[in-house]
Structures are given as C-alpha cells and as structure tokens.
Amino acid sequence: MKIIVDAMGGDYAPQEIIEGAILAKDELNIDIVLVGKENIIKEYLNKRVNDFEIVNADEVVTMYDKPILSFRKKKNSSINISLNLLKQEKGDAFVSCGNTGAILTASYFILQKISGVNRPTQSAIIPTLKGLMVLVDSGANIDANPTNIVEWATMAKIFIKLFTKKEKIQIGLLNIGEEEEKGSELTKESYKLLKDKFKDEFKGNMEGKDFLYGDYDVCVTDGFTGNVALKTLEGEATFFLNLIKNIFKKNLLTKISYLFIKNELINNLKKFDYEEYGGSPILGVNGIVIVGHGRSKRKSVKNAIKIASKSVDIDLLNNLKFEKY
Amino acid sequence: MKIIVDAMGGDYAPQEIIEGAILAKDELNIDIVLVGKENIIKEYLNKRVNDFEIVNADEVVTMYDKPILSFRKKKNSSINISLNLLKQEKGDAFVSCGNTGAILTASYFILQKISGVNRPTQSAIIPTLKGLMVLVDSGANIDANPTNIVEWATMAKIFIKLFTKKEKIQIGLLNIGEEEEKGSELTKESYKLLKDKFKDEFKGNMEGKDFLYGDYDVCVTDGFTGNVALKTLEGEATFFLNLIKNIFKKNLLTKISYLFIKNELINNLKKFDYEEYGGSPILGVNGIVIVGHGRSKRKSVKNAIKIASKSVDIDLLNNLKFEKY
Known part of the structure; x- marks a missing residue:
C-alpha cells in the first residue's frame, strides 16, 4: 500500500507532517510518498531519507489562499500534484492537513465526483x-x-x-x-x-x-x-x-x-x-482523500495516515462507487 | 419585588418548582406568586402556604402541546394566566420552566413586542x-x-x-x-x-x-x-x-x-x-419573562427566579424599550 502525503499542508508543516509520516511508516509498514519542496523534505527526513519516496512540488497552498484560485494559479502546489498522483494510481490514498477548502476544490476538479453523487x-x-x-x-x-x-x-x-x-x-x-x-x-x-x-x-x-x-x-x-x-x-x-x-x-x-x-x-x-482521530475522508470523489486538522502535530498526522490506510483496507472507494445514489 | 412563577411547567413540576420558589424566597426575600392548580400547590407548600400568594390556573400546558394551540385552547393555563398577571402589572417578572414554544408564543401575543422590535x-x-x-x-x-x-x-x-x-x-x-x-x-x-x-x-x-x-x-x-x-x-x-x-x-x-x-x-x-444559571430572558417582549430548562430541579428553579429578580433590579425592560431598533 502506498499513501501520498502532503508534506507542506498544516500549521506545523513540514516538520510535524514529516515526523508523523515517519511514525506511520514505522507503525504500519506502508510506503509513503511525501509531496512538497524536495530539499526541505530531505533535510527534515535526515537519516530516514531513503525510506520515503519524494515528489517535488514547488508551490504551497497557504491557509489564506482562496480554494478556487489556489487550484487554478498554483498548478504545482503539493495539493494539486498529490491529487494528480492519486488520479494516476501512483498511490492508494492522499492525506493532507492543509487548507480544507483547497483540498476539497482540487479533489472535486482533479478526481471528479463518483457517478451518481451530486455533491x-x-x-x-x-x-x-x-x-x-x-x-x-x-x-x-x-x-x-x-x-x-x-x-x-x-x-x-x-x-x-x-x-x-x-x-x-x-x-x-x-x-x-x-x-x-x-x-x-x-x-x-x-x-x-x-x-x-x-x-x-x-x-x-x-x-x-x-x-x-x-x-x-x-x-x-x-x-x-x-x-x-x-x-x-x-x-x-x-x-x-x-x-x-x-x-x-x-x-x-x-x-x-x-x-x-x-x-x-x-x-x-x-x-x-x-489527536487520536487525525483526519476524516471526503466522501463522493473518485479517490480516498483524508483531510486532517490544520493544527495537527505528529501524532495526529500519523493517525490521519492510519485512517487513510484503513480506508484502503476496507476498499472504501469501490464500496462507495458500488452504491446507487 | 414580586415574581410570578409557573408552578406547573417543567419535567419536575410542581414539586421541584415549588421547592425552588421556597429556596428563592428565603434567599432573596422577595414576594412570589405561584400560578397553577391551587390545591396541589397548597399541598406541596405545606407549612409555608402563608408565605406565598397563589393564583389558581386549571389548565396545564404539557411539553407535547403545540404552542399556538395551547395558547388558544388552554385559556386558563398557568402560562396564560401568569402572563396576563404580568401584563396587568401584578408582578414584575415571570418565570417558567415549561414548554418553551408555548411560553414564547403566549408572551408574544399577550405582552406584545417592544416598539421597534421586529422579532x-x-x-x-x-x-x-x-x-x-x-x-x-x-x-x-x-x-x-x-x-x-x-x-x-x-x-x-x-x-x-x-x-x-x-x-x-x-x-x-x-x-x-x-x-x-x-x-x-x-x-x-x-x-x-x-x-x-x-x-x-x-x-x-x-x-x-x-x-x-x-x-x-x-x-x-x-x-x-x-x-x-x-x-x-x-x-x-x-x-x-x-x-x-x-x-x-x-x-x-x-x-x-x-x-x-x-x-x-x-x-x-x-x-x-x-444548574447555576437556571434560565434566560426572552428579549423583545413587553415584560420580563425568564425561560428555565425543562429539566430544572429546585436549584435551577431558584437560580431562574434569581435571574428574574436581577433583571428587574437592572431595569432591563425599560432599558430595552429605550433603545432605537
């Protein structure tokens, strides 16, 4: 299983996100792709740099960005790049503690809605x-x-x-x-x-x-x-x-x-x-997207990744797709 | 100061209401009018019967009554009779732990709105x-x-x-x-x-x-x-x-x-x-009406009466009337 994690999203990003990813990797024994500014991620990963896949994203969506604008203007944001990876099936789920509105909007446009779901x-x-x-x-x-x-x-x-x-x-x-x-x-x-x-x-x-x-x-x-x-x-x-x-x-x-x-x-x-329940899924888009709290620290981040991993295990997406709406 | 209390309103009425009124009387040294079924009130007041004014009301509004219907059909309810007493200035404020919708509706029709207030x-x-x-x-x-x-x-x-x-x-x-x-x-x-x-x-x-x-x-x-x-x-x-x-x-x-x-x-x-804050005022009607929790026990009832008494002390009604809306 491979979980895509937005290394740049959240009040305590990137440090706490990366520390959370390390905790999750050690506890769950899964593959994790960290998306964000490569140099910074490598620095924080330090000795653990070889345990993670890193995908560079030059832009960062802040908490103050307007969702629709950040989606359109910051094409290379960690959110956009992560969701495109998810769409291309280069990961099984995506976790971000960033700007909720921006994650929602980008998920909606990039992954699109599950057939039959209105909103x-x-x-x-x-x-x-x-x-x-x-x-x-x-x-x-x-x-x-x-x-x-x-x-x-x-x-x-x-x-x-x-x-x-x-x-x-x-x-x-x-x-x-x-x-x-x-x-x-x-x-x-x-x-x-x-x-x-x-x-x-x-x-x-x-x-x-x-x-x-x-x-x-x-x-x-x-x-x-x-x-x-x-x-x-x-x-x-x-x-x-x-x-x-x-x-x-x-x-x-x-x-x-x-x-x-x-x-x-x-x-x-x-x-x-x-903190024990680090994040929750967006339901109704074509992909497993877990939105964590903006103020998440490492424990919450780890738990958000855990929820992503469990959502993959229970085959959440196919079960949602299978339903008639 | 004289506070009118609906002895029949609330999940634990009349006993807890009457006990609360006794506590309030002893603590605040005010006059209290108990409105409800006279015989029952007298029974619960027992030795304290001479310390309270009692006004009989034959009908009781239950928690299940529809507000507008209870106002129209139960003309002699403790709520209607109490509010008419308040309107006639036979008391300075009214306290009830009964059906909130019914109290609001009856207050609206009997006391009417403060001039300039829309709702x-x-x-x-x-x-x-x-x-x-x-x-x-x-x-x-x-x-x-x-x-x-x-x-x-x-x-x-x-x-x-x-x-x-x-x-x-x-x-x-x-x-x-x-x-x-x-x-x-x-x-x-x-x-x-x-x-x-x-x-x-x-x-x-x-x-x-x-x-x-x-x-x-x-x-x-x-x-x-x-x-x-x-x-x-x-x-x-x-x-x-x-x-x-x-x-x-x-x-x-x-x-x-x-x-x-x-x-x-x-x-x-x-x-x-x-329980320390037994009730809160309806703002915008021509009278001080304090609505207490339905589940009020004696301590809450006492505190609701205390809030009524304080609202009179601070001349709440005239201050509200004095404002331009």
Whole structure:
C-alpha cells in the first residue's frame, strides 16, 4: 500500500507532517510518498531519507489562499500534484492537513465526483463513549437540500459500517428537537426522505446533547450547522481536558491526587482526545482523500495516515462507487 | 419585588418548582406568586402556604402541546394566566420552566413586542472561563435575516452589559471561519451590518471553539444554529462533568484521589454547571419573562427566579424599550 502525503499542508508543516509520516511508516509498514519542496523534505527526513519516496512540488497552498484560485494559479502546489498522483494510481490514498477548502476544490476538479453523487461531502470522525460516530457534512457544503442530506447519510453509513464493522448502523438527523415536525424546511423534508430510505436504521432527529453517548453512528446535517457543531464539540473537549489537567497541577495536594487517579483518568479521557482521530475522508470523489486538522502535530498526522490506510483496507472507494445514489 | 412563577411547567413540576420558589424566597426575600392548580400547590407548600400568594390556573400546558394551540385552547393555563398577571402589572417578572414554544408564543401575543422590535428572541446565558456570555437566538427563530441578527445583538448587548456591569462588550457572529467573507449569505450580510452598527464592539466572526474562553460577551446567530450549538455545549459539559465524577468513584485509589482534589475541582468546575444559571430572558417582549430548562430541579428553579429578580433590579425592560431598533 502506498499513501501520498502532503508534506507542506498544516500549521506545523513540514516538520510535524514529516515526523508523523515517519511514525506511520514505522507503525504500519506502508510506503509513503511525501509531496512538497524536495530539499526541505530531505533535510527534515535526515537519516530516514531513503525510506520515503519524494515528489517535488514547488508551490504551497497557504491557509489564506482562496480554494478556487489556489487550484487554478498554483498548478504545482503539493495539493494539486498529490491529487494528480492519486488520479494516476501512483498511490492508494492522499492525506493532507492543509487548507480544507483547497483540498476539497482540487479533489472535486482533479478526481471528479463518483457517478451518481451530486455533491461530495467532508466527513468528520467523532469519538463517543461507545466508539465512533461520523458527522456529514462538516463544513464543505454550506447549503444543502434534502437530496444531498440523504446522499451524505448514505455515504457516511457505508464508511462507518466498513470502518467499525458494526452490524446495525443508527442514523440521526441533527435538529433542534426530537419530534418529526421540528426544525427547518430542510430538516422536515429530509426527515421523510431518510425514513423512506433507511427505515429502522434512521433513528430520527438527534440534538447537540446526543453526540457523545454513542447512540448514533451517523449524524447528518448541512455543512454550516455541522461545522459549528463539530467545532463546538472539539473546542469544548479540548477546553475541559486542559481544565482538568490544570486543576491537577495546582498544588502539592492535587499533584498527589493525580498519582492515585492517573491510570483511570488516562484510560477514560484518552478516547475523547481529538489527536487520536487525525483526519476524516471526503466522501463522493473518485479517490480516498483524508483531510486532517490544520493544527495537527505528529501524532495526529500519523493517525490521519492510519485512517487513510484503513480506508484502503476496507476498499472504501469501490464500496462507495458500488452504491446507487 | 414580586415574581410570578409557573408552578406547573417543567419535567419536575410542581414539586421541584415549588421547592425552588421556597429556596428563592428565603434567599432573596422577595414576594412570589405561584400560578397553577391551587390545591396541589397548597399541598406541596405545606407549612409555608402563608408565605406565598397563589393564583389558581386549571389548565396545564404539557411539553407535547403545540404552542399556538395551547395558547388558544388552554385559556386558563398557568402560562396564560401568569402572563396576563404580568401584563396587568401584578408582578414584575415571570418565570417558567415549561414548554418553551408555548411560553414564547403566549408572551408574544399577550405582552406584545417592544416598539421597534421586529422579532423577539430567546437568549441563553452561557458560563465561560471569565464570566458569562449570552447567546441569541437560542431556538425561538429558526430562520433569520440580517436585520434580525443586528436587533438580537442589540438587545443581548443591553442585557449582558447591565447584568455583568462590564464596561466594554464584545460581540461575535457565530460562523464557520474567522474571515469576513466566510459563511452563508446570512452571515456575510450580517457581518457588514454588525460592523456598521457596533464598530469596535463587534469582534467579528467567532467559531464553536470560542464559546468557553470568555472572549465574547454576546454570540449572535440564527435560532437553528444557536439551538444546536447550545445543546452541544450544555450536553458536552454535562457529559464531561459526569465522566469525571464517575472516574473518581471507580475504586479505592480514585476515591482517595478525590479527597485531595475535591476543593479545587469543585471551585473550577462549578462555574460550568448549567444548574447555576437556571434560565434566560426572552428579549423583545413587553415584560420580563425568564425561560428555565425543562429539566430544572429546585436549584435551577431558584437560580431562574434569581435571574428574574436581577433583571428587574437592572431595569432591563425599560432599558430595552429605550433603545432605537
């Protein structure tokens, strides 16, 4: 298996991306192609330079670049070159922690949509008390119509079912109340279509309070609401984990307290550490593209590559292509 | 000061509402009118029956009642009777933990809008690291236009400024990115209007990750997004607080650990306990109406009454009326 990694994308690129790639290579024993400024990559790889394939890309898409402009003007960006490699089957999946909009746009134009899919969607893997949930759309599509919602739920279901090997998938529609008639025109119409298509697998409306308990495997919503919910969830998890850490550091007594509870604490809180789930796939384009957090450090990068590798293992792309939309 | 309390509204009504009213009376030394089924209220008040004014209301609005129907058909509901008392100035504010939609609808029709206000809004008080933030709209208005957004921000600013006595208020527009051009048509247009009106007080776009750090005093958004964000925030806070509690209960070591850290833990986490902020005002109707959580128990009820009492103290209604919209 060969994973293409954008060495230049992300707040801590290239160093943390390259360190993450090294961790992934050692843990997963896979081939990795690093795409970016060759000299810089070689410098960071140092003694490990012979363990990686390097493809030069002279241009870098920044977080401030406009997606469509960066795609057209920066022809030789690490994103464009990586996606062309993927298209030419010179790798099995692509991982980037760079500008999400730019990755989405370039994926859309270079890889194109899966036949029958109207609009590709950016998913987000969310850790819950019982495992994982996938949220679609997490910010790629600000507006949505009920047909999009059903299509995204379909792709998310295929992904999470293969990824978790769970028998029965439970799909929830993010809304502002549990009752069928609650919400906007979008949610009311989507509710009917989801019920028609997924029958028992559609659990109905879910609310923001339901995210972490693990009773849903798929949460579907428009990209605006999804992005706000995702950033609220991630931000709050980070906030509370840091708050707890700081409380234990306060004084001698709290430090003693930490010694007694350390193991239990780590075991229970680790699963809500977003670094453990470094990235999530774009669903609906002709290729496996994993978008990682912009602020990813090596551990997240490694985990994003791991998700790419697992997505290849479960044959995600063919399973998505096989579906009727 | 006299606060009118809906004794019949809420998941734990009437008992927890009445117990909360007793706590509030003892702490705040105010007059409280309990509205609901007289016999039942008297029974629960027991020895304290002479400390409260009771106004009978034969009908009860349930959580399942449709707002507009309950307003029209249940003329003698505790909500309708309470709001009529408020209108007749037989009390200074009204508190209910009942059906939010029903309270909003009845407030709108009985009290009517403040002159110049286009659409009243349901606010939500959110605890942050540095104090309090107010979110508008928290679910009353599923759709919004840019004019509504500005109007809600204006009322929320007046409220939080008086409530916290803070000199400089910082207003954020909930969005999916920090840059001005991010988001939907609604956020783009609202951004311009907010900047025009609030100048320096408008801090620009905020994201879900910014809620808890206390850098914003007002967060403005449409009611769909606001409700999802609020429920995500509250749900996750509750989730993590319970998770932490349970970790400390695991075994002998963790129980010992708790003894050493108890005080620090309580001091730091208490502020994120939603029971401490029992309710939030509807802004834009001719009266002070505080809507509490449906699942409020006595402590929350007491705190909702406290917020009502403070809203009277700061002369919230006249300050809202005085503003040009």
